Amino acid sequence: MKEKFKLVATVAAGLEAVVGKEIRNLGINCQIANGKVFFDGSVEVIARTNLWLRAADRVKIVVGEFPARTFEELFQGVFTLDWENYLPLGAKFPISKAKCVKSKLHNEPSVQAISKKAVAKKLQKYFHRPEGVPLQETGAEFKIEVSILKDKATIMIDTTGASLFKRGYRTEKGGAPIKENMAAAIIELSNWFPDKPFIDPTCGSGTFCIEAAMIGMNIAPGFNRDFAFEAWPWVDKELVQRVRDEAENQANYDIELDISGFDIDGRMVEIAKKNAAEAGLSDVIKLKQMRLQDLKTDKINGVIISNPPYGERMLDDKAVDILYNEMGQTFAPLKTWSKFILTSDENFEKKYGSQADKKRKLYNGTLRVDLYQYYGQRVKRNLS
Structure with a gap:
């Protein structure tokens, strides 16, 4: 099997730089593209990135790229790839996903079927199995994905399994919760450091608070879960355990x-x-029922992060307008605090009562949202 892989971390639009920084912080060089961050590495790097990336969706192996303007080109391109270096005899290899954008090939079920046939034919040839006799797929699963963008096919194997936002601590969720990886990314985009106070005044199921605590304690976000690659027979279990330890x-x-x-x-x-x-953080996070308007504090230099109800999450527009207005009035006295508010309401600043220092476009799933950023006045703290 291969020693080194071409890898890609997939990421929500607008968060590529955050994931790039996370990868570099692990000591790995990377290149940022739209919705993706590319890097190279061994099985150890696959384990480390799955375990540590807070803001990414998945980590995938890029098996190969080639032009695919016809189904014949697609078949030959997939067939030519070195599948024997990834898939042992008996492996399950579903083509779990095909995505075609701005391409001559746009029938996704056909793309899946032809890709599957090409992989099967290559393995039959390599393992000297008779043609026409289906391969037994009883072993570990390798989910293959085919992406065709502007007639260029990229063939990948997913190493992650359930998306990286599934940390394993969410027992229940409320209406339209923010994904864990999006929450972590927003904290990383903020100017919060673990020595500063942190408040989420509309905490819902607690995602921002839990992600902040995990960042503050340097807890790997994937610590409490398993990944697809761990079931692959050529992955050294002791190596993965060492990375976890x-x-x-x-x-x-x-x-x-x-x-x-x-x-x-x-x-x-x-x-x-x-x-x-x-998440094992009961004694770290203070959680309490309270109205937003009752938020008062004498602490300084803190960070407020809020994902208030908006758009699809709250049907009563008038209630939203009142909430945003009260938010502006409640936060105004907190001069040294920085505030980061996520909403899809394009008139948010008007309702809140002041213009953001910075606005960042993001996507919460398919919903376009903005992160409104208000920076607090800097005050030197008395550390004596």
Whole structure:
């Protein structure tokens, strides 16, 4: 099997630079493209990136790229790739996904069927199996993906399994929750550091607070879950365990963090408490039922991150307008605090009552949203 792979981390539009920074922080060189970050590495790098990337969706192996303007070109291109270096005899190899954009080939089920046939034919030839006799697919699963963009095919194998946002701590979720990887990315885009107070005044199921605590304690986001590649027979289980043990040793469970989450909905606060307990962070995060208007604090230099109800998440527009207005009034006295508010409402600044210092376009699933960024006045803290 291969020693080194061409790899790609897939990522939501607008978060490519965040994931690029995470990969570089792991000591890996990378190149950023639209919705993707490319890098090279061994099985150890596959393990490390799956375990540590907070803002990415998945990590995939790029098996090959080639032009595919016809089904014959697609078949030959897939057939030519070195499948024997990835798929052992008996492997399951579903073509789990085909995506065609701005391409002559646009019938996705046909792209899947032809790609499957080409891989099967290559393996039959390599393993000297008679043609016409189907391969037994009883072993480990290797999910293959075919992406054709402007007549260029990219063939990949997913190493992750369930998307990286599935950390394993969410016992229940409320209406339209923010994904864990999007929450982590927004915290990384903010100017929060673990020595600053952190508040989410519309905490819902607690995702921002939990992600902040994991960042603050340097807990690997994938620590509590398994990945697809771990079932592959050529992956060294001891190596993966070593990467997991290293991650465990890098966590700082003794650091003092000041993280609070509030929500007007008592049921959501209970869900947030359950999720925090599942993540092992009950004693780290303060969660309480409270109206946004009642938020007051004497602390300085903190960070507020909020994903308030908006658009599809709340049917009553008038209630949203009132909430945004109250938010502006409640946050105004907190001069040294930075505020980061995620919403799809294009008139947010008007309703909030002041213009953001910076606005960043993001996508929460398919919904276009903006991250409104208000920076607090800097005050030197008395550290004595």
